[in-house]
Amino acid sequence: MASKIIVKNLNKSFGKLEVLKDVSTDIEEGEVVVVIGPSGSGKSTFLRCLNCLEEINGGTIIVDGFNLTDPKTNLNKVRRNIGMVFQHFNLFPHKTAKENVMLAPLTLKTMTKEEASKKADALLKQVGLSDKANIYPAQLSGGQKQRVAIARSLAMNPDVMLFDEPTSALDPEMVGEVLNVMKDLVKMGMTMVVVTHEMGFAREVGDRILFMDGGYIVEEGTPDQIINHPREPRTIDFLSKVL
């Protein structure tokens, strides 16, 4: 299998604070990578570097064959192929659910109005929200908002999806519906990088878990290796707190 994302010696600092230190990893096509770790470990920053929402200070990131660190790379083009789902949904409040989904294809002129409308209907159906198409985000529940956000990020037909704590801002009873939509994506073979605290999700659908702490990838392996047989003391300590 081909590597979809290659990260080499990634360094990132905010001012004097080093957030990521020499992070390297390869993510293969169709792989589901779950990133766990305590808050402040750099896992969200790591994810945000993968579509250059954060400017990096050193190292290389190659996504889909595009070198993100090359100044000649058109980041806007690359980002179309990388969907991102945020902890706080970040839906556009002045647009209905369907308009949210249609916005990118229409603005970037990758689809005609009819195509975009059809695509949006299909995606809203996929996330189980056909009946909410013409509703504004303010009237949706947290779980519904996040499902619309997932549909929105799928509208550009990305081959990679990044999830930044997609269920952390949800009421407990809404976590399941969002995880189910994500599991459907896994079944469709989507390459996914998921920052989450949902260990059940990690165990069930993750191909690999990265445990991050203090800006390093401390340990990585299959869910069984990391969750059931962690070797690093920091991993053991973290897992003892969350499991």
Next chain:
Amino acid sequence: MKFFDLLVQHFPTFISSMLITIEITAMALVIATILGIVFCLFKLSKYKVLQYITDVYIGIIRGTPLIVQILFIFLGISSVFHFKWDLMVASVLIMSLNAGAYMTELIRGGIEAVDKGQAEAARSLGLSYGQAMRKIVLPQAFRTMLPSIINQFIVTLKDTSLLSIIGVRELVQNTKIITANNMEAFNMYAIVGLYYWVIVTILSALAKMIERRTSYGK
């Protein structure tokens, strides 16, 4: 009563001078909005020169009285470059420059009030900076700015009264001319006050209406 007689008698000239007041205000506000957006983008850009230009512009406008700006541009500039201003052009220019500085600050506040996640979500979909601004950030910023923009509209409308100093026949100048003839200062200035009050009240009501219309599903 004398007040009502005068109100009726001078109705035509007040209406025509009110139209001048509104015309200057409306044109100035449109230009000021454009100036505001441009200078705001200057201020938010990464180029120090552009930020500096904006600071100087806002500093001058905010640091000097409007009446000085009026006299400087109308008398000062024209005397140095030896030309005669068209009264309307000069009036719109002065009011635009003045309101533009305040609009810049206002728009910046509005943009900064939009959650950063909005721009990030737009960028993550592949939109360029400009597209994210136009489609996502600015529409939301305008929504929060609307009350302040209407307020600026009201302030500018009232500020046009200072243009009477250079002889623009707006509401106050019209009143001055009439009063010079009929010596009815008490009634005439009460009447002109009434005109302003009516316009401002209508504007405020309009603002409330627009505000209600643009609250998406809330």
